[in-house]
Amino acid sequence: xxxxxxxxxxAHEQRFLAELIEACRIPSVSGDAxxxxxxxxxxxxxxxxxxxxxxxxxxxxxxxVVWAEIGAGPRSLTSYSHYDVQPxxxxxxxxxxxxxxxxxxxxxxxxxxxxxxxDLLSRIHAVEIYQALxxxxxxxxxxxxxxxxEVGSPHLAPVAAAHADSIRADGCLWxxxxxxxxxxxxxxxxxxxIQYVELSARGATSDxxxxxxxxxxxxxxxxxxxLNTLKAPDDTILIDDFAAHVRPITxxxxxYLDRIPFEGEAMKARWGIxxxxxxxxxxxxxxxxxxxxxxxxxxxxxxxxEEGQKTVLPSLATVKLDFRLVPDLTPExxxxxxxxxxxxxxxxxxxxxxxxxxxxxxxHPEAAIVQAVTASVAAVYGHDPxxxxxxxxxxxxYALGEGLGVDxxxxxxxxxxxxxxxxxxxxxxxxxxxQIEFLVDLFRRFGTAAA
Amino acid sequence: xxxxxxxxxxAHEQRFLAELIEACRIPSVSGDAxxxxxxxxxxxxxxxxxxxxxxxxxxxxxxxVVWAEIGAGPRSLTSYSHYDVQPxxxxxxxxxxxxxxxxxxxxxxxxxxxxxxxDLLSRIHAVEIYQALxxxxxxxxxxxxxxxxEVGSPHLAPVAAAHADSIRADGCLWxxxxxxxxxxxxxxxxxxxIQYVELSARGATSDxxxxxxxxxxxxxxxxxxxLNTLKAPDDTILIDDFAAHVRPITxxxxxYLDRIPFEGEAMKARWGIxxxxxxxxxxxxxxxxxxxxxxxxxxxxxxxxEEGQKTVLPSLATVKLDFRLVPDLTPExxxxxxxxxxxxxxxxxxxxxxxxxxxxxxxHPEAAIVQAVTASVAAVYGHDPxxxxxxxxxxxxYALGEGLGVDxxxxxxxxxxxxxxxxxxxxxxxxxxxQIEFLVDLFRRFGTAAA
Numbered sequence: 001x002x003x004x005x006x007x008x009x010x011a012h013e014q015r016f017l018a019e020l021i022e023a024c025r026i027p028s029v030s031g032d033a034x035x036x037x038x039x040x041x042x043x044x045x046x047x048x049x050x051x052x053x054x055x056x057x058x059x060x061x062x063x064x065v066v067w068a069e070i071g072a073g074p075r076s077l078t079s080y081s082h083y084d085v086q087p088x089x090x091x092x093x094x095x096x097x098x099x100x101x102x103x104x105x106x107x108x109x110x111x112x113x114x115x116x117x118x119d120l121l122s123r124i125h126a127v128e129i130y131q132a133l134x135x136x137x138x139x140x141x142x143x144x145x146x147x148x149x150e151v152g153s154p155h156l157a158p159v160a161a162a163h164a165d166s167i168r169a170d171g172c173l174w175x176x177x178x179x180x181x182x183x184x185x186x187x188x189x190x191x192x193x194i195q196y197v198e199l200s201a202r203g204a205t206s207d208x209x210x211x212x213x214x215x216x217x218x219x220x221x222x223x224x225x226x227l228n229t230l231k232a233p234d235d236t237i238l239i240d241d242f243a244a245h246v247r248p249i250t251x252x253x254x255x256y257l258d259r260i261p262f263e264g265e266a267m268k269a270r271w272g273i274x275x276x277x278x279x280x281x282x283x284x285x286x287x288x289x290x291x292x293x294x295x296x297x298x299x300x301x302x303x304x305x306e307e308g309q310k311t312v313l314p315s316l317a318t319v320k321l322d323f324r325l326v327p328d329l330t331p332e333x334x335x336x337x338x339x340x341x342x343x344x345x346x347x348x349x350x351x352x353x354x355x356x357x358x359x360x361x362x363x364h365p366e367a368a369i370v371q372a373v374t375a376s377v378a379a380v381y382g383h384d385p386x387x388x389x390x391x392x393x394x395x396x397x398y399a400l401g402e403g404l405g406v407d408x409x410x411x412x413x414x415x416x417x418x419x420x421x422x423x424x425x426x427x428x429x430x431x432x433x434x435q436i437e438f439l440v441d442l443f444r445r446f447g448t449a450a451a
Numbered sequence: 452x453x454x455x456x457x458x459x460x461x462a463h464e465q466r467f468l469a470e471l472i473e474a475c476r477i478p479s480v481s482g483d484a485x486x487x488x489x490x491x492x493x494x495x496x497x498x499x500x501x502x503x504x505x506x507x508x509x510x511x512x513x514x515x516v517v518w519a520e521i522g523a524g525p526r527s528l529t530s531y532s533h534y535d536v537q538p539x540x541x542x543x544x545x546x547x548x549x550x551x552x553x554x555x556x557x558x559x560x561x562x563x564x565x566x567x568x569x570d571l572l573s574r575i576h577a578v579e580i581y582q583a584l585x586x587x588x589x590x591x592x593x594x595x596x597x598x599x600x601e602v603g604s605p606h607l608a609p610v611a612a613a614h615a616d617s618i619r620a621d622g623c624l625w626x627x628x629x630x631x632x633x634x635x636x637x638x639x640x641x642x643x644x645i646q647y648v649e650l651s652a653r654g655a656t657s658d659x660x661x662x663x664x665x666x667x668x669x670x671x672x673x674x675x676x677x678l679n680t681l682k683a684p685d686d687t688i689l690i691d692d693f694a695a696h697v698r699p700i701t702x703x704x705x706x707y708l709d710r711i712p713f714e715g716e717a718m719k720a721r722w723g724i725x726x727x728x729x730x731x732x733x734x735x736x737x738x739x740x741x742x743x744x745x746x747x748x749x750x751x752x753x754x755x756x757e758e759g760q761k762t763v764l765p766s767l768a769t770v771k772l773d774f775r776l777v778p779d780l781t782p783e784x785x786x787x788x789x790x791x792x793x794x795x796x797x798x799x800x801x802x803x804x805x806x807x808x809x810x811x812x813x814x815h816p817e818a819a820i821v822q823a824v825t826a827s828v829a830a831v832y833g834h835d836p837x838x839x840x841x842x843x844x845x846x847x848x849y850a851l852g853e854g855l856g857v858d859x860x861x862x863x864x865x866x867x868x869x870x871x872x873x874x875x876x877x878x879x880x881x882x883x884x885x886q887i888e889f890l891v892d893l894f895r896r897f898g899t900a901a902a
Contacts, residue, residue, distance in 0.1 A: 192662070196760050205723030210773045211643070211844040213747030214739045215727045220748035221682060228679040231672060272656030276666045288665045296664030297671035297753060298763050304750035304771055309647050309806045311773055312749050320755055322661045322762055355760045393662040 005440050008129050009433050016125045016436075017108070017429065019046075021101040023117045024110035030084045030150040036063040039083045043120070043145050044068075050127055052143065057163060059155035063147030067166070070127060071137025073447045076169035077369070078142040080400050080408070081120040082149035085112030086421045093423035107426040114418035116175045118427045118435075120145060122413055123173070126439030133440070138447030142169060144400060149175075152356060153396040160399040168404045171369025171446065174397060178414030178431065182261065185381045188410040189370060190362030190390035191397045192293075193325030195334045196355040199223065200318040207303065210311040220302035223317040226347045230295055230321075230338075235277050237295045239341045242334070247327040249291050252365050253389040260386060262286040289392040294324040324394060327402070331357035361398035365389050367407035372446040379445075380438040411438070456891050459580050460884050467576045467887075468559070468880065470497075472552040474568045475561035481535045481601040487514040490534045494571070494596055495519075501578055503594065508614060510606035514598030518617070521578060522588025524898045527620035528820070529593040531851050531859070532571040533600035536563030537872045544874035558877040565869035569878045569886075570626045571596060573864055577890030584891070589898030593620060595851060600626075603807060604847040611850040619855045622820025622897065625848060629865030629882065633712065636832045639861040640821060641813030641841035642848045643744075644776035646785045647806040650674065651769040658754065661762040671753035674768040677798045681746055681772075681789075686728050688746045690792045693785070698778040700742050703816050704840040711837060713737040740843040745775040775845060778853065782808035810849035816840050818858035823897040830896075831889040862889070 002010070009016075023046075028039035040056065043066045047054050052068035059065065063084065088098035088111045096102035101110035108118075123143070130137055144167060148154055160167055180186045201219035208216050232238055264282030268275065276285045298321065303314030323334050335354055342350050363370055365387070377385040401408035413435045419425045453461070460467075474497075479490035491507065494517045498505050503519035510516065514535065539549035539562045547553035552561035559569075574594070581588055595618060599605055611618055631637045652670035659667050683689055715733030719726065727736045749772065754765030774785050786805055793801050814821055816838070828836040852859035864886045870876045 194762075196762070198760075203724065208722060209844070210745075210747045210749050211775060212740070213745040213773065213775065214743045214843060215731070215736045216722060217724055217726075217728055218748055220751050221678075221686075224675050224678050224748070224751075225684050227672075227675050233676050235672075271659060271667060273654065273668060275668075277668055280666070285666045289663070292665045294661075294664040296661045296764055297669055297675070297768075298661050298761060298765070299755035300671050300675075300751045300753040300765075300768060301756040302748060302751040305752040305756060309649075309771060310749060311645075311647070313747055314750070317748075317751060320760060322664065324662060324664065392665060393660070 004133060005129065005437050008133055009436050013433065020121045023121055024101040024113050025099055027099045028084050029087050036084060036147045040064055040066055040147055043083050046124060047143055050124060057159055059159060062155050065159050066145040068143040069140055071139050071141045073139040075447055076140035076142060077446060078144055078167055078169040078172045078400060079123050080144050080172060081116045081175045082146045084147045084150050086150050090423060095424055106430060107428050109424055109426040111425055114414050114425055114427045115420050118413040118432055119175045122432055122435045123439060126436045129436055130440050130443050137443055139443060156396045156399045164404055167400055169406055172400050172406045172408035174408050174410040175412055176414060177410035177412035180386060181416045185377045185385045187373060187385045188388045188391045189365060191393060191395040193331060193358045193360035194394040195323040195325060195331040195357050197321050198318055198353040198355060199321060200316060200351045203315050205315060207315050208313040210313045213313050216313055218313055220314050220317040223319055226342060226350050227319060229345055237293060239337050242337055245329045245333060246293060256365060256387050256389045257287055260286060260388060290388060290390045291326055293326050293329055296322040298322045325360045327360045327362055330359050358394050358396055359398035361401035362390050363407035363409055369407050369446065370409055372442060373409050373411060376438055376442040376445055380441050455584060456580060456888050459584055460887050464884065471572045474572055475552040475564050476550055478550045479535050480538050487535060487598050491515055491517055491598055494534050497575060498594055501575060508610055510610060513606050516610050517596040519594040520591055522590050522592045524590040526898055527591035527593060528897060529595055529618055529620040529623045529851060530574050531595050531623060532567045532626045533597045535598045535601050537601050541874060546875055557881060558879050560875055560877040562876055565865050565876050565878045566871050567626045569864040569883055573883055573886045574890060577887045580887055581891050581894050588894055590894060607847045607850045615855055618851060620857055623851050623857045623859035625859050625861040626863055627865060628861035628863035631837060632867045635837045636828045637837045638824060639839045639842045640816060642844060642846040644782060644809045644811035645845040646774040646776060646782040646808050648772050649769055649804040649806060650772060651767060651802045652800065653767055655766050658766050659764040661764045664764050667764055669764055671765050671768040674770055677793060677801050678770060680796055688744060690788050693788055696780045696784060697744060707816060707838050707840045708738055711737060711839060741839060741841045742777055744777050744780055747773040749773045776811045778811050778813055781810050809845050809847055810854065812849035812852035813841050814858035814860055820858050820897065821860055823893060824860050824862060827889055827893040827896055831892050
């Protein structure tokens, strides 16, 4: 029992697979400027063959963003994906070479096939199928394909800001979606932001003998004391005015959470911990994971850090802190609140070095694109998607999402076995073709619904 | 103008120097079992030639203690010194080979000449001079010469306990004394003790992605919070019942402190700090340095400690803590108080790993041996000694000192330029011979005074 879309996809299957393999042969590893340019050119040409209007948007010192727009209609939809890939090492752990795409057991193995060339090509192929079956796309579909995702998207925000009017749309399809471990199609409606900082305290100009601990200032104690003002033992973040900026969770979001099959017991067993923070129950853990901002010590360093003992009084103490941010905590705001909090308590001497920063972003859980994607998942995959109203991790969603007032949702060709960033990265071919079918349904549903 | 003692020393000068050179030729570096045995044998033979009763006291798995006793009289006096030396590296920085003792500019250069073969030989030679001039020593002089001082004297306490009745005396001469930077002869009447510990907190069985900071326990935060219960920002140690064990300073000790020329301003300038802890004045800094127990973070380590950033939630956090102890805080007591303090606050999970431990020791500031040494310094060196009622550092004094109820004081052949533990270790030959003269005076003064 097949429908016309499935039959059309089946008719093109070999060509689509050959094209995906062609794209994965290009070793567009971050940092390899020439390979990245080759991949940008390949992507641009492929989108031109689709009949799209295209452009290359340069970045100041990185690979360009490939831009394309195709179709017409009352609604518009932006697709975010990226053409750069992770390095393939350790090469010896690959069962077939990373850049010689190989089909085995119904899977295509290649570096970048899941992250993120499969997502990109499935969207191109979906447009082709739609055109073949129904003619022109009934919406303006916009491809935003960057080449720096694997190095933190350093130019995404300025490029998005410079081209905001072109990019802004009635919805956005993000990358990296797919199935969970129970073969449930899963949607993420948002990500946390991040502000990574290094705090440091200084004492004497060089390490001293620890006998001087009675009289010489110790930056390690200073840092411990400053840190202690940031967080309570019950894990509450104590930074002045911080909590006031946390957008409250809505009953609708709570209802989504209630439906998520969160495997807290398995998680604790895997991590070897008896309990989550404060011994919270699974439902609360899920909510904290998705909705609570964090202030995490990622690294601590002072003085003698080797095995054994050394009687030394450190001259420097540093901590790496990772703030995961939820709306409406922006990186800039958190830096300001942190500085003011420390200053107010006399810790003007604690130096703050800002590092990675990304703003949080969430789609409205009842946004039109969310409803359309949900309905298309149900129609094509045969079950309601698991919907995460946000993600516990961070990503550059904000630049094309909440930063432009656009509701974004993750879709894609993935499953838990893709080996993201690892040897033997792969996708299941059946997932790839099903995703095309899903996208065709979505184009029609989202493009022809009342605006 | 010379006196008979000076003339006798001058008559033996070349032989004494040759013997000191002979001792320094033996490369009795800690860990070199054969060289240590050679040096123990040399020391034993030398003490036998002096006419002393001698013994080798074995240790379980280290070099033996060389023991000797000579003389007769109502009073007894123990000498502590050691025959092991620091390694000589970096060899290329020595101007003459470390184990080819060389005289230059009135100094003898050799590894171990200051630390501690000069002290040992000066005491042997002083006995000889006394015998030559006056006959039998008027006191029972006891040589305790260990071979493990440079590795923390691991067997000193058990050996001292096993031979307590032999060792106990009416006073003890410790090693490592001499002149300060202003050519003032300096006495130390005590040392701080030490208890070095490593505290550790554990979270998941391996590092996690920092996104899980919202729900997974973070041992770095746990450790910071535990540490924060140990010390107040004003540097007060908050461990329950800790302060109650700090022996109060006496008016007599305060008077000693008032006379010590403490160069606080130079110290701060050298360290590059604007102020001591809590901006205390120099007099208070001196008192804290000598009389306050400490709790010093020597090292902190958790998670990602390199340059840059990594979004990781550590599975382990450790701190190295150095407690400097004053009477009557013993290492055992501090370990117990620390454990109880943490347990009482719910930190049973914080593991305490005890490392180096030494008890504090102080002589009574008016002890007979202190008075005798002070008088002999004045008589021989021509000025009152600078007396430190304690030292800011730690040493194994307790085993032969307060642990046996004996008052101990540091004397020796040192000066600030000895390059202790460094290349070009040396002593000034004039200091060596003057020390012999001082010891001869002390033998007579201490041995013939009313008991």
